[in-house]
Amino acid sequence: MSTVLLRFFFFFFLFAIPVLGRAASSALNDDVLGLIVFKADLRDPESKLVSWNEDDESPCKWAGVKCDQNLNRVAELTLDGLSLSGKIGRGLLQLQSLRTLSLSRNNLSGGLSSDLFRLESLRSVDLSHNALSGSIPDGFFEQCRSLRFLSLANNALSGKIPLNVGSCSSLAALNLSSNQLSGFLPSGIWSLNALRSLDLSGNFLSGQILAGIKVMYNLRSLSLRGNQLSGKLPEDLGDCLLLKSIDLGENSFSGDLPSSLQRLSMCTHLGLGFNSFSGEVPEWIGEMKSLQSLDLSRNHFSGRIPSSIGDLQALEELDLSENDLTGSLPESMANCRNLLDVDFSWNLLAGNLPSWLFSLGLRRIVISANKLSGPIQMANVNSSSILVIDLSSNAFSGGIPVEISAINSLQFLNLSSNNISGSISSSLGELKHIQVLDLSGNQLVGRIPSQIGGTISLMELILKRNSLTGAIPAMIGECASLCSLDLSHNNLTGPIPSNIANLTSLKNVDLSYNKFSGILPKQLGDLPRLLSFNISHNNFSGDLPSGNFFNTIQPSSLFNNPNICGSVVNRSCPAVLPKPIVLNPNSSSSSTPSLTPGLPPDNLHHKKIILSISALIAISAAAIIVLGIITITILNLGVQVSSSRPPTPPPLSDDYLSQSPTTDANSGKLVMFAGHDSEFSAGAHALLNKDCELGRGGFGAVYKTMLQDGHPVAIKKLTVSSLVKSQEDFEREVKKLGKMQHPNLVSLEGYYWTPSLQLLIYEYISGGSLYTHLHESSVSNFLSWQERFNIILGTAKSLSYLHRLGVIHYNLKSSNVLLDGSGEPKVGDYGLAKLLPMLDRYVLSSKIQSTLGYMAPEFACRMVKITEKCDVYGFGVLVLEIVTGRKPVEYMEDDVVVLCDVVRVALDEDRVADCMDGKLCGKFPMEETVPVIKLGLICTSQVPSNRPDMAEVVNILELVRCPHGSTEEELS
Structure with a gap:
């Protein structure tokens, strides 16, 4: 071991004094020396660099290394995705012929060094998707004149972009996206006239885009999405005639669109969504003939959709959602033969559906939350490609068009909250690929067709708030993928078919506010994934099924079913009484009378009279006594209640x-x-x-x-x-x-x-807050591991849903997660920040994020950037709180304990079981808990870009879930 250390220090000494080193040992290869020193600063947990041996004369056969055959020197170093950590050391400075350096998708940390570009041969540098932090040094760009490609994306770099970025005169691609860079766009960036691609998205950049961008006449791609840029777009943006992709979404740009954009005849993607642009959508938009994707969503555009949009014959995706657009959908769009996806939701559009809507071969049709009316007509429907139809929250009338059943590809159909009448056609059972069918909030009548069992891919069936009658068809038991069934607020009758118990994927059932009757099938107790089962306001009777979910069902899910009995509703079930026994008075034994099945008729009659009179006297006396007790009890309770209850308010x-x-x-x-x-x-x-x-x-x-x-x-x-x-x-x-x-x-x-x-x-929500269950409940009333996992998964799904609609929660914490009667999580206080005219720092820190511990580190920055990743951070803290039963921050006598740090240390030291909630008494599966804890820690990463999206979180949790066959007792 001492020999290795001596050799290492000898190599380092030679590196520190390269001239003396070469003089002392000319056989020593500088590239071997530099790479070994570079490796010494790294941690290689998967031994990907095991082939790097300091005894080799040449590194050209080492993993990730390529050499220039003419110079016999290292020309490329590519170590992407090897789980390397540590710092980028000075050993790389020995690689004087290095042209390509790619270290992306690792865990490298530390800051950037200005010395990196002393390597004059460097043409391409990719350090993206690491954990590099600190500011970009002022001298970082001074010696990069030969550099062609630079990516520092997806790190934690902060501060301003150095003014001398314009020194990289040969730079063709610059990517600084998904960092924490702030300040204004440096004017020197417009002098990079060789630049073809510029990506500064996902930072905290502010201010206006100043004029001068027209100098970048080679620019093909520009992305400034997800910053805090404001003001009007510069008029000379349209002078970058080679631009193919412009993405300026998720900023605060305002005003009209510059008319110069119509000169961008080569532009295929224009993304301006989630800004504050106003005025009408310009008629000249039709001049951008090459557009394939146009996103003007979440702005303040008003007026009619211009008919010139029909001139965009290359258009594939169009998103005009969440504006104030009026009028009808233009008929000219029938010329957009390549159109695939349209989203006109959340506008003020009126009139009927245009004839081209279902004939163009669209994949996704979303026109929800408008004022469209009339019947839904599907003339000449192209049934081979449509995946999504969402016409919800309009004023459509008439029946459900029969042509829908011919759309074999359909996966999502939402016609909810309209004025649709008539019955549900049996032909809907032909939709073999339908996953979500929502016809709620209409005026549908008649029965649920038995052919619904033909929708074998159906996962959600929502028919609530109609006037449906009849029974639940038994064929619904054929929908093997069904997870959610909501038939509430109808006039349905009859019993629940027993074969619903075949739906092993079923999680949520709501049959409330109907006229169902009969006894609940006992087989329902075998459903393994059931999370909620609401049958309130019906006429069910008898005892509840036993096992699994029904052992802990909340009374609110059973409310107003007067004939249901059992311990849950605190109502005894009627006992099955045995047949009466007749005693033989002539028995020879006085102490043990015998049973006499064959008494003479006169003796039998005499005995019956005697027993009947005695029984009547005994029953009457008992009834009088019981009645007296009940009367006294009621009077006492009335006195207590009247003395303690305040007067009934008006x-x-x-x-x-x-x-x-x-x-x-x-x-x-x-x-x-x-x-x-x-x-x-x-x-x-x-x-x-x-x-x-x-x-x-x-x-x-x-x-x-x-x-x-x-x-x-x-x-x-x-x-x-x-x-x-x-x-x-x-x-x-x-x-x-x-x-x-x-x-x-x-x-x-x-x-x-x-x-x-x-x-x-x-x-x-009757079940109280998650905070109460975690921190104020007794040991006898604690949440089991399965209940905790379901709460984590349900909360993740709610956040994923909100983020899909562009809503950030801002205030996720355990006191804002409520549990309903069946233990299902219900997230509250979402979207309230949208009620405020501006996201004031005081409001964010003092009002909304009032609970310390859940707040993402971005809130502490001078220039706050609020994204969905702030919710992901709060969710990660919540996950750790649920798993451990501890508060996010605990104040000791002379110390403050942060939960994330405690769990991270326990995980590093392989002590996961020690940090689990003691109330679980060891009853939890390690194959679930460890991945859940790791997921929580990943979500609380200090770098927002390192946190997953909530949709990804949901997918991970679904994969983590163990088979439900194992009981918690088996896990202990």
Whole structure:
């Protein structure tokens, strides 16, 4: 070992004094020396560099090394994706002939060195997808005149882009995306006239794009997505005539689009979504003949969709969602023969559906949340390619078109929240690839066709809030992939077919508010993945199934089924009484009377009379005694209740609220989304009395009350009134939140508005918060591992759904995750920041992110960048909290303990079991817990780009889940 150390230090000495080294040993290869010194700064956990041997005369056969055959020197060093960690050491400076350096997708850390570009032969450097941090040194770009390609993407670099970036005069591609770079765009960047590709997306860059970009006449691709850039786009952007791709989405650009863009005849992708552009979509957009993808979503465009858009015959993807567009869909779009995906959702479009919509061969048709009306006509439908049809939340009428059944490729059909009438056609059973079928919130009548069993790929069937009648068809048991079944709020009758128990993938069932009857099939207790089963407000009877989910079902899921019995509803099931026994009075034994099946008729009659009179006297006496006890008990309870209960308050009407000291003098506006009575059965006491308070958060206090129809609700009284948008903006945002429906989100059911008082009306969740279950419940009432895993998965799905709609939660924590009667997680307080006119730092830190420990490190930066990755960080902390049962931050007498650090150390030291919640008593599968903990730590990475997307998190959790056949007792 000492020989190896001496040799290493000898090599290092030679490296530090290269001239003396060459003089002392001319046989020593400089490249071998440099690579060995470079390797010494690395950790190689998978031994990928085991072939690197300092005794070799040449490194040309080493892994990842390529040499120039003429010079016999290292020309390329490619070590991508080898799980290497450590720092990029100075050993590389020995590789004087190095042209290509690629170290991407590793875990390299530390800062950048200005010495790297002393290697004059370097043409390509790729250090992307690592953990490099710190600022880019001012002298980093001074000696890069020969460099052609540079990527530092997906690291944790911060600070400003050095002004001398323009020194890289030969640079053809520059990628600094997904870092934490801030400040203005340096003017020197426009002098890179050899640049073909510039990607600065996913940073904190701010300010305007100054004029001068036209100098970059070779530019083909420009991406500034996901920054904080603002102002108008420079007019000379259209002078970069070779531009093929422009992505400026997720910034704060405003104003009209510069007319010079119409000169970009070679541009195939224009992404301007998620900004504040206004005005009409310009008619000249049709001049950009090469456009294949156009994204103008989430802006403030108004007016009609220009007919010239039909001139974009190369167009494949069009996204105009979430604007204020009016008018009808232009007929000229029938000329867009290559169109595949269209999204016009969340606008103010009106009129009928155009004839071209279903004949062009589109894959994805999304026109939800508009004002379109009339029947859904599908003339000349191209049935070979359509995957998604979403026409929800419009005013369509008429029946479900029969042509839908001919679209064999269809996977997603959502016609919910319209005025569609008639019956459900049996031909829908021919949709063999359909995965989601949502016909809820319409006026459908008749029976659910038995042919629904033919939809063998169906995962979600949602038919709630219609007027359907009849029984659940037994053929539904053929839908083997079904995960979610919602038939609530109909007029369905009959029993639940027993073969529903064949649906082993079933997770969520809602049959509430119907007229079902009969006994629940016992086989339902064998469903392995069931998470919720709501049969409230029906006529079911008998005992519940036993086993699995039904052992812990909450009473709220069974409410208003007067004939259901068992311990869960605290109602005894009627016993099966044995036949009466007749005693023989002539038995010879006085102590042990014999059973006499054959008494004479006269003796039998005499005995029956005697027994009947005795029985009547005994029963009458017992009844009088029991009645007296019940009467006294009721009187006592009445006295106790009347002495402790406050007087019943008057109903809470709009007038009452307007006269309240906390409201405006004008009458308020109360709106309910779900058709409940728009009045409360309780009065101001429900809002102002602490007894009804459920909790307080960054946005305000939450109270419980009842609607007049007996429906319980939770009311959030906003305490940020001075920051809330105008009534028009407030109502628009609240209505968007009201349309967000997911099994793991707390539904927003309505709102109340006055200028000084705003109330949000949510569904009431009876099971309490996750915080209470983790930190305030007794050992006897703890969450099992399976329940914790389901909570983690359900929360992940809700965040994935929100992020897919472009909504960031901002305030994820255990007190904002509620558990319903079946233990299903329901995430609340989502999207409330959209009610504010601006994301003020004080509001973000003091109001929204009020609980320390869940806040992503980006919030501490001087220039806050809020993305979905902030939610991912909070989710990671929540995962660790659920697994360990410990709070994110714990304050000791003289120390502060951060949960992420504790778990990370335990994992490194192979002590995972030690950090698990002690209430689990060792009952958890290590093959699930370890990956879940690792996932939580990955989500809490300090570098936002290293955190996965929530959709990826859901996929990982689904893969992690163990087979449900193993019980928790077997895991102990």
